[in-house]
Amino acid sequence: MKKWLHPGLWLTLAILLVISIWPILTRDAALRERTFTILLAIVMASSLNIILGYTGYVSFGHVVFYGLGGYMGVYAIDKWGWPLPAGVLLGGLTAGLLAFLLGRAILRLRGAYFALVTIGINEAMRTFVSNFQPFGASTGIELHFSVYKPYGGAAEALWLTYYLVVALSLINILLSYWVRQSKLGLGLMAIREDEDAAEVMGVVAPQYKTLAYVLSAILPGMLGVLFFFKNGTVEPKDAFRLHFSIEAIVMVMLGGQGTVLGPLVGAWGYQRLRGLLLTTNWKIAGLAIKDFQLVIAGILLLLIVLFVPAGLVGWLQQKFSKLRRVLI
């Protein structure tokens, strides 16, 4: 029988702890920045996994929640003088609300149609925000230096955002685990495997899909606030970067869609690889290539889909069925 606490959860949490504790122990700011980007990727991938991995709906627009949530939170902090935690909650709430409204409308679409529409929504949101005066239109919002004061200055505020992103990753893993082991998760996975058959068995697919979409949107919304608070500015082109969505898909597929551990491993692996690629200057026929990691991401995605569609964790589970007891 399924145990409530699967050993795989402890393994996942242990890996997360190992990744996130080093900067805290060493008080190394450079390491903290690098780890921050890994945790950022973990939250994006792990939250995307709820709709992509568990429910089987490929979303290319995951970044829209990060972007809009980020904008809302930064706006509240800047204009209304809200404290950071309140801004973070507002970001999550906004993203969740957007997913709820979108979900009702677009989750009726299946397969490629849904995927395409999610791209359209992200582009539409970027265009809207680029023209939306309260959000500073195309120049965005720049936080005044004084917002960091209550947290003991900019340097301390950076540590605070780091702790918060660690907390967010932790919450995300627990959420993912809970979904995976719950009745909700069973319904979502039934939808993923065969939506019509699931409905015939009584799964209220429209409701379940919307719930999954909302759950997958809240954490990136909160994450966006943390990132742009730390960043000091938020602009449309940073907030709604389509390729961030695509990279998140690669991370989920790489580590293993529909597993708790997979997105974490995938995000970590992908970010390490990206770090390596970014520090090297790539040239083809004497021309420097910008965003070379995207080339690799594309090739990687192709290879995974063709040869290991289950991703690393899924592949291990299939290959060594005993590992199912420790991998989830």
Next chain:
Amino acid sequence: MSILLSVQGVTKRFGGLQALTRVTFDLPEGQILGLIGPNGAGKTTLFNVINGVYTPEEGRIIFRGEDITGRKPYEVAHRGLARTHQIVRPLNQLTVRENVMVGACFGRENHLLHRAAEIADEILELVGLKERAEQLAGSLNVAQKKRLEMARALAAHPYLLLLDEVLAGLNPSEVEGMLNTIRAIRDRGITIIMIEHLMHAIMNVSERIIVLDYGEQIAEGTPQEISNNPRVIEAYLGDPNLAKRLLEEVS
């Protein structure tokens, strides 16, 4: 005996194709109703209309006194109607037990996971898939997948079970086993409509039989009446000798 399901003048078209024409019958509680007819007669379509996959152009479906015409499949499932698919639809990446748990969790009784797992194990025992509970559904063979379809439907503890060709592709001993399972299900008080091509099998287990041909309901009656009915012999059985043989098998 009260009427569990009442199908009243149901018509279904696919573009120009008349798949069902004013199909009408009442199904009393506790019976096994056989549904026969040549390929393409509209049998599966009738199931799809009853459980809400399609909405009929005309007519109504009354289930336990409630008009369920045009309801979504999950709404129909919640009211206690479960079905199997002629072309099996296993949830491949889930285990056999998880497949059955979906029926128990989301069907009529809406159980929590823990209780659903208990029900699943009970039902898997009944259909003879207990040893396969931990296996992925995708790894089963066709006969086992048919049993899985049935197990999932049963796990919902439905009032009415629609079985679409669960005997097709099974060998004679598997057919015998499945017929025993079907009778055991009926003895639990579940009403059944079954579509089947194996004449001797359906004549044996059904109390009543309805014959469809090109979407028209051409006959209805006991197995004996059906195998004596000249229209059925002409339209469906074709061969009078076959009809005689069937009659002998039944009696």
